[in-house]
Amino acid sequence: MKSDIMKELRMGIRTSKFLVITASFLFFAILTPIMMKFILPQLLLNQFQGMEEATISQMLDMSQKGSLLGYMSDLFEIGTIVVVFALSGLLAQEIKENTLVLPICSGKKLFSIVTSKLVVFSIFLILASTLGMVICYLYAGVLFAFDIELWSVVVIGLLYGGYMIFLLNLVMLFGTIIKSSIGTGFMTLGFSLFLYFIGSYLDVHMYLPSGLLISAQNILANQSYQNLGVTLAISIILVLMISKITHMRLEHREWNER
C-alpha cells in the first residue's frame, strides 16, 4: 500500500493535479472578499448612477459571513467542476491507457491501487477545501471584520471536503464504466447535479451527500448542526458502497476487452 500511496502522491504533484485544484480554491478564496469589498460595489455604482453607497451596502452582505457564503457558492458552482475534471482521469485514463496491466501482473492488488487513490485524494481534498475556507475567512476578516468563529469555518471546510470526497468516489466509479476522462467528468457532474436537484425538489438533502453543503450553510448562517449526524452517516455509507462497487467492477474486469 505504501508504494501505491507514494505513486499517487507523485502523480498528484507531477501531473499538477494538486496544483490546479489548490490554485482554483485559493483563487476564489482571495477573489471573493475582494469582489465583495471593492469590485461589486463599484460595479453597482456604475450600473445605478446616483445610488448611495449606504444603499449598496444594504443590498450586499458586505461582511466576513457574506464573503464566506459567496466563496461557498463559488466552490459549489466552479470548484466542483475543477475537481471533477481534474480527477476524471484518475481511473478512466488508467483503464483506457492500460497502465494498470503491468502493476497487476507485478503483483499489485487492485484493492490497494483503488484505496490508495481514494486515501491520497480524499486527504488532499479535505485539506484544500479547509485551507481555502480558512484563507477566505482570514482575508475577509481583514477586509471587513472578524464576526465568525474559526472553528465553525474549519467544520464548514471539512464538510465541503466531505462532499468533494463523494464526487471523487463517483469519478472513480464512473471511470470504470466510461473509459473517456471527459465522459466520466460530465457523467459525474450530471449525476451530482441531479442529486442536488432531487434534494432541493423533494426537500431530502438531509438524506443525500448534498446535505453536507446545506449543513455547512446552516452552520454559517445560524450555527445550526441539526441533521448533520444523519447526513454524515448516509454520506459515509454511500462513499463506502461506491468504493466497494468500484473495486468489484475492477476485479471482474477482463483486461483485453474488445
Place this chain on the structure above:
Amino acid sequence: MIEVKNMKKSFKQFEVLKGLDLNVKHGEIYGFIGKNGAGKSTTMNILAGLSKPTDGVCLVGDVNVSNIMQPSELDLGYLPEDPKFYPWFSAYETLVYLGDSGLERIKPRRIHEILEWGGLLNDKDRRVGTFSRGMKQRLGICSAILHDPSLLILDEPSSALDPQGRNDVLQLIKGLKEMGKTVLFSSHILNDVERVCDKIGIIASGKMVLEKSLKNLEQSHFQSVYDVIFEDVITETTVNCIKSSARVLGTETKEQVMVIKMEEGHESVRSLMQILIDNDLKIVGFNRRKHTLEDIFIKEVHGL
C-alpha cells in the same frame, strides 16, 4: 511449462480462439506467429491471467488459469504488446514501484542490476515519458524479469522498433535463454523468430496450424530443388543430359545457373550427382534450396 488444450475464447458473438492447442516446454524459446487478428494477443492475455478462456484447459506451470483470482498467482513475467508506463515516473521509480508487491520488495541493488542488463542504467533517472519505443520495450522486459519468474510471455516485443531496437530486444531474449528462462514470444517478424527461437507455433483463425521445433521444421520443409552453377555457359547438350534422368521433373537455365527440380527422396540427390559425374559436367556450385520460415508460414496459413 505451458499446456493449452482446445482453448476457446469469445468476445460476445465473435469467437477469436477456436480450440487452440499449444505446448511450451521448460527452457524453450517459443515463437508464436500469426497474422494480425489471428488470436496471438488474446492467447497471451489469457496465459498471463489477464483474461479467462471461454472453454478448454490452460495450464501455466501447474496452475489452471481459469481458477486464478489475480494474474500475480502465476509465476510469470508479462510484457504486453504496447507496454504502458506512467510517463511521470523515472525508469528507476517504475521498477521500484513494480517491484513492491506488498509481500515482496525488490532491493535497489537488483533493480540497478536489471537496469544495467537492459542497457538503461544511464537513463535510470529520466522520465519514462521521454523514452523511445525501443527503450520502453527494454524497460518492459526489465519489469517482466523483476520478480525473477521462470516463464516470460512477451507479446510482439520487437515489433514497431527500428533495426537497432529490434536487435537490442532480440539480444535480451537470447540473454533470457542463457539465464535458463522459458520464453513465449509472439511476432509477425519471421526473421526475428528464426534468429532466437527453438520452437514455433503458427496460429491462423484461432487455431494452431503448425507447431514444431525449428530444427524439425527445417528438415521437413526441405524441397528437392537444386541450384547448380556450371563452370561454363550451359549448352543444349548439358540440358538434355540432365533431363535424361527419370528423376528430373524439370529444369530452368540462365547462363551458368540451372535450377533442377527433382523427385522427393534421398535417391534424387545421388542420381543428380551421378549424371553430373558420368557426363563430366564441371560445376562450381551446388545448393539444395530450403523453405524460409516465411514460405512455411504462407504455405500453412494460406495453403499455398
